[in-house]
Amino acid sequence: MASELVVNGQAVPLTFKRNARAKNIILKMDPKNGGAIVTLPSYARESEGLRFARSKIDRIAKRLAVLPQAVPFAAGTIVPLLGVDHMIRHRSDARGTAWIEEGEIHVAGKPEFLARRTADFLKKTAREEIVPRAEAYARQVERKLGRITLRDTRSRWGSCAANGNLSFSWRLVLAPVEVLDYVVAHEVAHLVHHNHSPAYWAVVRELVPEADGLRRWLKTNGPRLHLYG
Secondary structure, three states, X not given: OEEEEEEOOEEEEEEEEEOOOOOOOEEEEEOOOOEEEEEEOOOOOHHHHHHHHHHOHHHHHHHHHOOXXXXXXXXXXXXXXXXXXXXXXXXXXXXXXXXXXXXXXXXXXXXXXXXXXHHHHXXXXXXXXXXXXXXXXXXXXXXXXXXXXXXXXXXXXXXXXXXXXXXXXXXXXXXXXXXXXXXXXXXXXXXXXXOOOHHHHHHHHHHOOOHHHHHHHHHHHHHHHOOEO
16 A cells, blocks of 8 residues: 655655564665655554654655665666666667667667666566576576566565576666676575575575675665666
């Protein structure tokens, strides 16, 4: 459910989410829309979440003042494709969708289609980068892959189901290629150990020796990848 909170005369979008594992009501900012997200435990009502958010208006105001700005997919925008800056160039004179040319992302068609076509191009590129890596790592650990899906998840960069299906955030294509590679290895390693035991981490580090540093990069820099689009 979405609602609204007025902070210093500004309407701030308020989104409620439930998490059965949460023990308390949690408030965090959403840089994507300049709003706030209230996570509710299973026992809490939305009215309680709204009261909690209202009690934190001063904190919300301070965070809004320093909140990173969203970066829309528009002509002239710089996008870190596989960690390398590429400018989006609108090509109204061309046919097709989007392609890389001389270090730029060229997007054809009418201006109103530019954002969607840019996102579609990035998702396609993410799949092209992720799937072969997952297949190669699965062969390395001698396990069978299930289906691979790409989503726009905020809570995790990847997941592995018990049946071997893997899911990844397409936004990994905005990270350095080494980081994308690490996340793929991280999820494939769950085909061997469906936990985070020392034995599991040993598999991850065997696949990607630099895993610890890449994991730290993602923890520090990952949130900004959600600002794009």
